[in-house]
Amino acid sequence: MTFEPTIVGFLCNWCSYTGADLAGTSRVKYAANVRSIRVMCSGRVEPTFVIKALYEGADGVLIAGCHPGDCHYQEGNYKALRRYRLLRRVLPEYGIEPERVRLEWVAASEGERFAKVVDDFTDQIRRLGPLDIKESIAQSLIDDVVNHEEEATKDIGDVNEA
Amino acid sequence: MKRIEIDPITRLEGHGKITIFLNEQGEVDNVYLQIPELRGFEKFVEGLPVEEIPRVVPRICGV
Amino acid sequence: MKLKFGIYWGAACGGCDVAILDTHEKILEIADMADIFLWPLAMDFKYKKIRALEDNYLDASFFSGAIRNSENEEIARLLRRKSKVMVALGACAHIGGIPGLANMYTREDVLNRVYRESESTINEEGIIPREAWSEGEYELELPRFYNTVKTLDQIINVEYYIPGCPPVPLQIYSALTLVRDGMLPPKGSVIGAGDRALCEQCPRVKEEKKLTGIKRVHEVIPDPEKCLLEQGLICLGPVTRSGCGSRCIKSGVPCRGCYGPVDDVKDQGFAMLSALASSLDAKEQKDIDAIIDTIEDPLRTLHRFSLAASMLRRKKV
Numbered sequence: 001m002t003f004e005p006t007i008v009g010f011l012c013n014w015c016s017y018t019g020a021d022l023a024g025t026s027r028v029k030y031a032a033n034v035r036s037i038r039v040m041c042s043g044r045v046e047p048t049f050v051i052k053a054l055y056e057g058a059d060g061v062l063i064a065g066c067h068p069g070d071c072h073y074q075e076g077n078y079k080a081l082r083r084y085r086l087l088r089r090v091l092p093e094y095g096i097e098p099e100r101v102r103l104e105w106v107a108a109s110e111g112e113r114f115a116k117v118v119d120d121f122t123d124q125i126r127r128l129g130p131l132d133i134k135e136s137i138a139q140s141l142i143d144d145v146v147n148h149e150e151e152a153t154k155d156i157g158d159v160n161e162a
Numbered sequence: 163m164k165r166i167e168i169d170p171i172t173r174l175e176g177h178g179k180i181t182i183f184l185n186e187q188g189e190v191d192n193v194y195l196q197i198p199e200l201r202g203f204e205k206f207v208e209g210l211p212v213e214e215i216p217r218v219v220p221r222i223c224g225v
Numbered sequence: 226m227k228l229k230f231g232i233y234w235g236a237a238c239g240g241c242d243v244a245i246l247d248t249h250e251k252i253l254e255i256a257d258m259a260d261i262f263l264w265p266l267a268m269d270f271k272y273k274k275i276r277a278l279e280d281n282y283l284d285a286s287f288f289s290g291a292i293r294n295s296e297n298e299e300i301a302r303l304l305r306r307k308s309k310v311m312v313a314l315g316a317c318a319h320i321g322g323i324p325g326l327a328n329m330y331t332r333e334d335v336l337n338r339v340y341r342e343s344e345s346t347i348n349e350e351g352i353i354p355r356e357a358w359s360e361g362e363y364e365l366e367l368p369r370f371y372n373t374v375k376t377l378d379q380i381i382n383v384e385y386y387i388p389g390c391p392p393v394p395l396q397i398y399s400a401l402t403l404v405r406d407g408m409l410p411p412k413g414s415v416i417g418a419g420d421r422a423l424c425e426q427c428p429r430v431k432e433e434k435k436l437t438g439i440k441r442v443h444e445v446i447p448d449p450e451k452c453l454l455e456q457g458l459i460c461l462g463p464v465t466r467s468g469c470g471s472r473c474i475k476s477g478v479p480c481r482g483c484y485g486p487v488d489d490v491k492d493q494g495f496a497m498l499s500a501l502a503s504s505l506d507a508k509e510q511k512d513i514d515a516i517i518d519t520i521e522d523p524l525r526t527l528h529r530f531s532l533a534a535s536m537l538r539r540k541k542v
Contacts, residue, residue: 047495047502048536055536068508083502085513086523090498093329093524095541136541137373143332144371146295163362172269175239177296183363198296198368200354201236202335204343206326211521213443217481218529221323224240224391225266 005059005125009034009118010045014072015107016064022111030115031122034062041065042103043076047087050101055133060100060125064117067105077105097128163191175225228259228284228405231275231304232314234266235297236324236374237290240391241315242266245287247394255398258405259284263304272300278307285310285404287387291317291324291533292375296368305381310404312416314397316390318377320485320493321533323390325374326525328532328539332372374533385409387417390483390530393470415485418468422487426467427474429453435506439519442478453479454504459526464496481529492536494527501527 011017017038023030035058039045042065050061063084065077080103088098102124104117164184171178177199185191203222207215234242246252246267262283263270286308292298305311316322327335336353340346358365377383387400400417403409410416419426431452440457447453453460453474460479466487473480486493501520507513520526528535 047498048492051495051536078508079503082505082513083499086498086502086517089517090523094537137538140373140542146369169272170265172265194365201324202327202339205330205335205338213441218323221238224238225243
């Protein structure tokens with residue numbers, strides 16, 4: 001069976017969420033792997049959100065916002081771009097492939113484009129395979145377990161009693 | 163063989179444990195000093211920008 | 226009635242213990258306030274005495290240092306059982322501290338570097354510490370060196386946190402008086418520190434953050450009046466708890482976050498990543514990337530003290 005990735009999509013209210021809506025109402029077929037979360041602006045998506053999504057089990061995170069110059073709040077999408085570029089730069093240092101996070105510009109009229117972005121990104125994550133951070137943390141802790149109840153009651157002598 | 167453990171040894175920076183083995187006559191047969199502590203500065207300062215080293219290595223010993 | 230305290234260190238440098246002593250004449254008040262039952266740095270008690278105590282016998286235990294090996298964990302659990310209140314003292318117990326940086330590597334990486342590869346070590350047989358060793362009748366044990374460094378509250382329940390590397394001595398004293406006077410805040414609180422971000426009490430003038438490049442501390446002599454971040458030095462002030470007395474930033478050295486995150490910040494390092502990225506003065510991808518390329522060693526800058534407490538806890542292996 002092929003691996004079906006779980007992708008969290010943060011979609012901006014004004015462009016990309018509406019674009020995704022359009023893809024749906026236009027009955028465009030695309031991968032069903034993205035769980036969409038509507039945010040007011042791509043600039044609202046903090047790196048912590050992305051990390052939390054990955055930690056909680058997402059294999060990839062898609063951030064989608066208005067095209068440059070089209071932000072409802074003037075500059076939010078530029079902020080998103082800066083955070084995204086920096087996040088991509090640091091992710092490998094934490095052992096996470098930067099390709100697991102993607103920022104795309106999708107306008108309200110771009111239903112077809114939204115579908116294509118999702119298909120393409122899903123393919124990419126499918127090739128990367130599962131991330132499973134919680135499992136990897138659990139694995140890294142397996143050897144760290146020692147039976148402490150037993151040790152805590154173990155009686156050893158000390159110099160004062162010798 | 164009798165065994166005496168001094169655990170922890172105190173009034174110094176770091177962790178230590180002394181184990182003394184006595185023979186049948188009650189004389190010291192052998193003594194071991196163990197240092198059961200390691201943090202691995204040697205590893206995690208590798209590649210650290212040199213100007214940041216003075217902000218990390220003082221944490222080797224704060225006494 | 227006099228209180229009963231235990232003071233202990235896990236994977237620590239002893240700086241927190243010395244900070245207690247650095248309360249100077251207040252140490253006499255601390256001696257009046259409590260009898261001490263364990264304090265390896267300053268007094269001679271053995272673990273056996275602690276094991277013999279009734280459960281909850283100690284009013285409070287102050288644990289500095291991270292959980293690096295099975296002995297640290299064993300004594301943390303022991304003190305937890307013997308103490309009514311458990312306090313994480315200092316950055317290592319609170320958020321992993323500098324020892325937590327070892328979470329960039331595995332157990333084997335660290336042991337190989339220290340015992341087999343280090344230039345100053347002669348170890349022809351390539352021996353690394355073993356948990357059990359014997360020769361004839363002599364049998365010895367060592368704690369297990371863990372793969373992942375942990376904060377104290379990842380191992381046991383912790384009531385309070387006194388942050389800092391090291392904590393400011395007078396902050397320790399004031400936290401101790403809270404214990405003495407029964408004025409402790411709700412469990413889980415950080416005590417002996419401020420509740421706002423360091424930036425909010427920084428004396429430097431803040432204007433607009435428009436960074437065109439990130440500087441390393443030796444590359445600039447910072448203007449003594451202006452915000453360090455605005456001068457291109459990565460300073461964790463925006464996401465770090467106040468209470469340290471601003472010792473670093475007053476000396477022209479940017480904050481590295483030893484007081485840990487402010488209350489509403491979950492992950493100090495990634496919150497700083499957000500603040501830093503937002504401050505960059507560029508809109509085009511290539512310009513943004515050009516600035517980002519000037520950032521040295523982002524992991525150990527963003528998570529200098531808090532890697533073990535971060536959401537990811539360690540580098541993924």
